[in-house]
Amino acid sequence: MTVNASELTALVLSLKSLNTASLPATHGAMAYAAALDMIGRFDPALTVRLHDTNARKPLTVSPLFGPVRRGREVPLTAGQAVRWRLCGLNAEISAALVQAAIAGSGVRIGDAVFEIDGATTAVEEDADAGNDTFSGLLQATTEAPVEITLSFITPTCFRQRNFELPFPLPRLLWGSLLDAWNAFSPELIDETRYSIEDALYITNYIAETCRADLGNRSAVGFVGKFSYRVVNNYLPLRLLLNLLARFAFYAGAGWQTTCGLGQVRPYFR
Structure with missing residues (x-):
């Protein structure tokens, strides 16, 4: 132990x-x-x-x-x-x-x-x-994988206004991970340097929806694997995704990660 x-x-x-x-x-x-x-x-x-x-x-x-x-x-x-x-x-x-x-x-x-x-x-x-540490993740993120796959092993969803979206659109997934990083890390990332919505796309996915009980309410989420790439292989954004994917191993993704949702495992290629 x-x-x-x-x-x-x-x-x-x-x-x-x-x-x-x-x-x-x-x-x-x-x-x-x-x-x-x-x-x-x-x-x-x-x-x-x-x-x-x-x-x-x-x-x-x-x-x-x-x-x-x-x-x-x-x-x-x-x-x-x-x-x-x-x-x-x-x-x-x-x-x-x-x-x-x-x-x-x-x-x-x-x-x-x-x-x-x-x-x-x-x-x-x-x-x-x-x-790990936040500075350790930053120092270790020197490689820029061409493609990053995230495996969502527990139901995951993203909160939008008054409803949940059970699909990891790039701006929702990576935007929420960037927000989480800046909420907890002493070393902030200037998100204005990146255009996540325009510069990322999903290359492949396999997923299914499922309902998650949150005690006093329920939500529809998804489980599965999604792969992402950067348009034109823009190196700074590829490095950022590598960092955030490794952070997601600890932080999870999406809504209600304290209640079992959004458990994530990253894979790199």
Whole structure:
């Protein structure tokens, strides 16, 4: 078990179910409540700030990975192993998540109770784990892939006025990632230098729509893979996309990333 905190931290917890229970197929709102509870055991004031703020939150939370969905439910049996991914987008949140993992206290998601059987932030131990800094991502982004593919592994949608759009148009996807970067990074990117809407296009995709339960409401999202290229191979924009794709590994994409939506994995070519 390798667990360290940084500015950007992807923590993967190995959980073992202590009871027989059933969760909604999309239980991200319950997972978010569980994450706040974990953080609150060590820093109650931080939990209150996270809960009360209307601003973008420096935390992303996945649903449980591993259990098999049956209809609209995810049944769990005592002793069943699952994985749960939590990402901190600043040093304070990352430290609180790691502290909770090291303490090894229990986790309750809905009616399901788990013990923490293992934890890691090392990508060598789990491909969904990781550690980085904003400056580290900037320094490492020296390559300019010709094509970037993003795999959206949980339902994803983008909020527009009073409705959700279940499709990652370039201006919505990359624009929202740029907004998230500038919300949390000490090193801001001047977005006026780039024309994302006019300079990007989708080369290939395979996707399907799905409905996500957000507790007091539901939303239509999508899962699948989308590939993007830059018109005329404009080098500065290719470098920016590389940076934002790597950031998306931690930040997720789109709306309600604290409630299990928008989990993203990038691939480069």
